[in-house]
Amino acid sequence: MPQLTPRALAWGAVLGCLLGVSNVYLGLLIGVGISVGLTAALIAIPMQRGLAGVAPGWLGREFSLLESCVLQTTASGAGYAVISSLPSVAVAWVLTQGAPVSPARLVAWTLCTSLLGLCFGLLLQRRFLAREELAFPFSVGAAATLRAAQDRPRSSPQARALLASVSGATLVGVSRDILKWVPGMWVPPGSLVMVGVGALMGPRLAVSMLLGWAACFGWLVPALIERGVAESAEAAAPLHTAWAGSVLLVSAVLVHTLRAGVSMLRSLRLRAAAPPAPLEALDALEPPPVPRAVLWAGTGLLALASVAMASLGLGVSWALGLLAVGVSLALTAFTCRVMAETGSPPDVAVNQMASGLLLRGGLMANLVHSSLVFNTSAVGTDLLANLKTAKLLGAGARQQLVAQGVGCTLGVLVLVPIFCLLVPDASAVSGEAARFPGVAGQQVRTLAVLLEQGVGSLPPLQLWSVLLAAVAGVTLALAETLVPRQWHRFIPSALGLGLAFLLPFEVSVVACICIGGVLRWAVPRWRPEAEEQWVLPAACGLISAESLLLVFGTILAAMWAS
Template sequence: MSPAPPHIAGTTTLPELTLRGMILGALLTVVFTASNVYLGLKVGLTFSSSIPAAVISMAVLRALRGGNILENNMVQTQASAAGTLSSIIFVLPGLLMIGHWHGFPFWQTLGICGAGGMLGVMFTIPLRRAMVVNSDLPYPEGVAAAEILRIGSAPLDGIEGERTAADASGSVSAGAGANGADANAGTSAQSEIGARDIAFGGIVAALFTFATTGLKIFGESITAWVPAGTAVFRLTTGFSLALIGAGYLIGIVAGLAILLGIVLTWGVAVPILTATTIHPADPSISSFATGLWAHKVRFIGAGTIGVAAVWTLISLAKPMIDGVKASFAAFGHARRRRENALAADRTDEDLAPHWIILVTFVLVAIWLVTFGAFLSDAPLTFRVVGSLVLCGVVFAVVFGFLVAAACGYMAGLVGSSTSPISGIGIVAVILVSLLILGVSQASGLLASDEGRQLAIALALFTTSAVIAVATISNDNLQDLKTGWLVGATPWRQQVALLIGCVVGAAVIPPVLNLLYHAYGFAGALPHAGMDPSQALSAPQATLMTAIATGIFTHQLDWSMLGIGVALGVVLILIDMALARRGGTARLPVIAVGIGIYLPPTIGTTLVIGAVLGWWIERALKRRAKARKIDYQEFADHANRRGVLLASGLIVGESLIGVVIAGVVGFTGKDAPLAVVGNGFAPASEWLALAVFALVCLVFARRVLAAAR
């Protein structure tokens, strides 16, 4: 196919990777990394920071009387890499849950995150041409970010005229020529409005969260337990505005799939188990049902997610392999052009192959040192430690490379937000646990409880390395797609991604330590007397820790995993049947698994956000039909405002959660800002429900008001 020309021609040179841009990108990195770490630990989800970072960058650089579309693109590239790298929290808290760590060592966490993320960049650079430039893959987040940058960046004098001559198809901005000043004013207003939308959502979510987790005048959820004989059903919802934003972003298809997972869990599996399991004398029905979900039903979700991830890899194997072959062929061709000084188009310049090879070797060496430091206190011989280090690093590099190509393709196909990182983590932790189990048998490592704990810890540490590679592989090609569409220089974007990985990896350890000492994690409370109900659930880390522990102790509930695998196979067959029928109806199997293993207060709130987005879309379609105008044109501004408001809700709640964690850590009290006692809890739930519904209504009205 013939690739579309970029927004800024390859023969035009503009400031891109500037000092002020890197500083702004670093500041945004801190904000979005902290937000994603908190959100991931609380609800098991992270959000894409590309679009909010792009909007904030345009507003800030415009206020500084400067900036252009390429500089703004570099800022969002850097910030998005760090925000994505925070997915490492899907595994690392497990090291505290098993008691191997009692905090997050800065240098070890930095090494595993930073080197892993940078390897994710290196592994996907050769894929850029085949998977980004010469590909039909949609890259939803990358295309959306490019559109935001195009709309929000003012036309540049001289450039649009050159693009007019170069592109007779009319793809230039409407503001070229005599109307350039008007377009500058319009796009400036649009970027300022976008920044205000993010700020509005952030302030509303921050105030609501402060009233909930700080002042305690709003409840965090409301639940009704419904006994039916000996069976127990649960109806519940949480009151997290960040989850409303996340649900709005994932859409109605994924939302309904999560709802199916919730119904299968709390409407089928848990009631059956509570009806067929002997009730203990002491625990309440709520504790009994929740315990069965946590120790049994959750593994059904793990099996469903795992088989869905494997099926995704299998179904994409052929196009992925073809893409990799074409990429390496094109990469070699580009190198020869560069060596012959024939490459004049900066939009076709990746990092040089010798730099890729050198940086890759350095990063692998950093991993060797990091793994060695991780095992340095183990009472083992140098030979055994060396074999374990080599085993972990080789697995992480080889499996990480394979996963990088797969994740890059999946990100292009379905987007970074819906790529099955959790499923890949489950597959990785099972494989590496079995590998370490085999290697450790001869050394006698598993003969003691301490040895088994060390083996479990190494399996989790290795899986975290794979997750770091996978998440950045997702993000890298998405950002390179944005860069290609706006006319960025690839090697500069790749440098920005590397910088983002380093900055993000430096932010993650202190934020993790802060949140751990303030709230604790499920099954890992740092101080005596802490309230377990306030602990961050860290659902993926809990699940992967349980899987690794079960494998090494031979106590893994394989029957529940098997049920999950069987359920996943059935759901895959249903999805295939829907695909053959055509149309838009699909069944995201991984989302069903997420609905099973996420706490229901989280899953239900995500569904509410998805339904809210669906209702807004239906209202926009009705208005467009009544006015007899094109829906896409009519709803464009409204949809953009919805994305920005949703991003603001996520950032606002997450940041205030980090701030409150700092207050808790400083004072040493669980609820230092509370203005009501425990007796106010029933009233706080209904008060929160009323305000929560009001905020959802305001969100919908504000989005609908943006339609033109």
């Protein structure tokens, strides 16, 4: 069965970069993203199947199952893992410094740390995948989804819903932004993206965001204006409200992380009861993708290159840089194990807090260390998840490593310059005329300041809001832990509440997200199978199509102005 073919790499790289542009836009707008690898595979498989049916001699045969696995690995590397720190740490750097890192330096830093993350993932592969055979629930679901996609008929409902939503969003965007046939007040730019985000989030998160928005602008912002901290709601949010939102998110995340840590320790004790297989025997049964000597040499060179760039270009000492590499390896192992046990990696705030507490070097050093940890842990975890998917499907590990490396490299070379065009200076993510709220960047900057200066440095009103937010986050997380799962839909989401405090004073954003959440709730009531067949593919289509139009429109406008 064909596996590592040029067309699988090409389809994965192109779709991964396009969906990666959507993730950059979503990260700057609301701090979330979509699953790039599986989405790319679910787009490419029916498209190639249709092309093969029209002209098989010219346009090729359908993708094999192993080609689809390579495709989704390439797309995942290009569109998700390599941009983990761009909408967060890079934006926080701009908010703190007032200017971004130069594009060439940011490309070199992101590429070097991403390839270092690949090495970290390979170092952990033998223990996590061969010796312990961890579950990786997301990888199990990805393998099942790829098999199901291969078995679906050519005109599946998912493919039709995706095509219809992409066509509709493109038609609306062209009619509004280019032809000027549709007034912007009828369908504001980004509104279809927010509807899609709300549909992916679901009704619980959407309603929680509405509740958080009401608490933020109904209580905290009026109190800030009354005490003279801010002159208007536009000036107060998210500059002064980000403290409460960030602490609410982080406190809830810490509770869930402690819970995951407890379950992880239990599983480790159970595995410790059985004697582990010798590593040499595991290597004989399943040879590593890269010889160990080559892997350690590559890891050392990339680590030294990362430390050199952090020292010469970003102002971090060599000693702290070397220590940061060791901490990032440990946190990558922690992130991979949590991903393997629970199906989802821990929030980036956990890694930032760990690196901030272990590596003391000032505000800017915290941002550099966080960027290193974010990139290495995201890429390493993504590689292990893709290797687990390949193992379940019978694909080769070396082919997946090549696909991941190609995707990472092309993703950095394409997406980092696009990010620099979207965020040329601080005015793009701060101030009343900001193009993007920079939600993830606001959270990272707030947490970095809290780690450096402490909570006691805040003014009284912000201090009280932070304390109340911490209590609310812990309470909600404990409620989700103690209450039976069937009652979770009645508990407000800490993620939704916290995100609302990080958004600017724009009613349309929350309103569109709520519309998407209501659709996600209402459509399955009318037709139960419609959620998987229509709602989720249509949401991905809306997000991808309109975000691509808006991003490329912004880039063309910037190029025309220059």
